[in-house]
Amino acid sequence: MDAAAYQALLASDPGNLIYGTPEFLSFLRRATGAETRILLARREGELVGALAFAISTAADLGPVVNSLPWWGSHGSVLLDRTSPDADAVRAALARAFADAAEEIGALSSTLILLPAENDSRPVYERAYRPDITEGRIGQMTTLPQDGADLDERLLALFGQKTRNLVRKSLKQGFVERSTDAEWAWDFLAETHAQNIAALGGRSKPRSHFTALREAIPPAMRRLAVAMDGERPVAAMLTLSFNGTVEYLTPAIRVEDRPRQPLSFLILNGMREAVRRGERVWNWGGTGLTQTSLHHFKAGFGADDRPYTYLIRASARGLALFRQRKRELGDLFPFFYAYPYGLLDDPA
Numbered sequence: 001m002d003a004a005a006y007q008a009l010l011a012s013d014p015g016n017l018i019y020g021t022p023e024f025l026s027f028l029r030r031a032t033g034a035e036t037r038i039l040l041a042r043r044e045g046e047l048v049g050a051l052a053f054a055i056s057t058a059a060d061l062g063p064v065v066n067s068l069p070w071w072g073s074h075g076s077v078l079l080d081r082t083s084p085d086a087d088a089v090r091a092a093l094a095r096a097f098a099d100a101a102e103e104i105g106a107l108s109s110t111l112i113l114l115p116a117e118n119d120s121r122p123v124y125e126r127a128y129r130p131d132i133t134e135g136r137i138g139q140m141t142t143l144p145q146d147g148a149d150l151d152e153r154l155l156a157l158f159g160q161k162t163r164n165l166v167r168k169s170l171k172q173g174f175v176e177r178s179t180d181a182e183w184a185w186d187f188l189a190e191t192h193a194q195n196i197a198a199l200g201g202r203s204k205p206r207s208h209f210t211a212l213r214e215a216i217p218p219a220m221r222r223l224a225v226a227m228d229g230e231r232p233v234a235a236m237l238t239l240s241f242n243g244t245v246e247y248l249t250p251a252i253r254v255e256d257r258p259r260q261p262l263s264f265l266i267l268n269g270m271r272e273a274v275r276r277g278e279r280v281w282n283w284g285g286t287g288l289t290q291t292s293l294h295h296f297k298a299g300f301g302a303d304d305r306p307y308t309y310l311i312r313a314s315a316r317g318l319a320l321f322r323q324r325k326r327e328l329g330d331l332f333p334f335f336y337a338y339p340y341g342l343l344d345d346p347a
Contacts, residue, residue, distance in 0.1 A: 006022070006050065013080050013081045014244070015115070016078045016114075017241065018220070018242070020038075021241060023215055023217065025052055025054075026215040031334070032054070032056065032070065035054065036053070036054045037100070039096045049089035050076075051067055051094075052067060053068065053109075054066055054069050055104060062106070063104050063105065064109075064336075066109075067110070069336065072285045073110070075117065077093060077114060092127075094111065095128070098127070106317070107314060107337070108317045108338050109311075110311045110312075112336075113309075114307060115305035117307070121308055124310055131311060132342065133311065136287070136308065136309065137288065137307075139282075139284070139298065139302035139305065140283065140305050142280060142301075143279055145274070146274050154271065157300070158300055159301075162300055165260050168259070168263075169263040170264065172228070172261070172264070174259075174261055174264045175226075175227045176226060176265060177224070178222060178224050180218060184235065185223065187251070188225075189204070191253060192250075192251040195254070219240075221237070221238070222237070222239075223236075224236050226261035228256070233252070234264070235265070237250075238269055238273075240273070245270075247281065248284075266300060281300075313338055322344075325340065325343045328340075
């Protein structure tokens with residue numbers, strides 16, 4: 001693959017996010033042990049589209065294919081959306097993905113649309129022919145331009161309650177430290193694990209943060225820690241690419257939550273993003289039932305950006321998923337196999 005042509009494709013449209021980059025694919029391989037591949041669409045020899053996917057194989061079952069896996073699951077269709085033949089590129093990539101999954105013998109394959117691609121969902125459905133679809137809510141805040149009164153213009157994006165909480169955080173004496181030091185990564189991983197355990201969820205392993213540091217260069221990532229004197233009280237990991245900041249992992253000491261150190265970090269992170277010329281703050285996906293999380297993100301000026309999972313499963317795959325439903329998270333860790341709610345035995 002021509003690396004320069006691929007980088008040019010990545011930069012050709014603001015809707016192309018970090019997930020299709022070589023750096024993020026390298027991270028996925030390190031973190032999950034999956035194999036990654038990239039489908040390329042060419043017009044008269046010119047690279048006009050790409051779709052990356054990953055393969056996870058359970059030894060006694062077979063493979064599951066995602067474009068792409070990991071927390072929240074991410075789409076990776078890359079193209080110039082202003083091109084007059086963009087729909088032809090979409091259809092070609094979707095058909096190639098379906099063909100690749102069949103050739104691999106995938107038990108299931110899931111194509112996840114980027115928010116920028118969701119309006120073109122009918123094109124994908126005709127080409128990919130999913131068995132079922134699932135909607136998700138992406139949320140993004142459009143950042144203001146740099147210049148005078150930046151903080152006030154950022155605060156003006158927020159809802160009244162969020163604005164008050166951010167102002168409260170600014171009175172707590174916190175200091176932000178942007179660092180790549182080992183202690184900061186340890187604090188992020190440990191505090192994140194505690195936060196997620198309290199919610200009954202599955203936290204990102206420490207090894208994944210190590211893989212991210214190894215695969216994603218410092219210019220594309222930022223770890224910020226809110227300090228209360230010499231004591232870290234919150235941390236926030238973001239990734240940046242193509243004008244978009246990805247809000248990847250927050251962490252906060254529970255006893256300090258009332259003082260709003262995470263709100264402090266978000267304001268500082270947005271301020272820094274604007275000064276670097278970033279245009280969008282991507283909060284990532286929110287489940288349709290996660291109303292509190294949706295409200296939190298909306299308070300920071302986030303607009304809804306729907307996106308869709310397009311899912312296919314073989315008859316064998318569906319039968320195996322039903323038999324091994326309780327094991328799927330361990331059999332295919334960090335991958336999306338099939339909607340659990342649809343795996344109850346048919347009446």
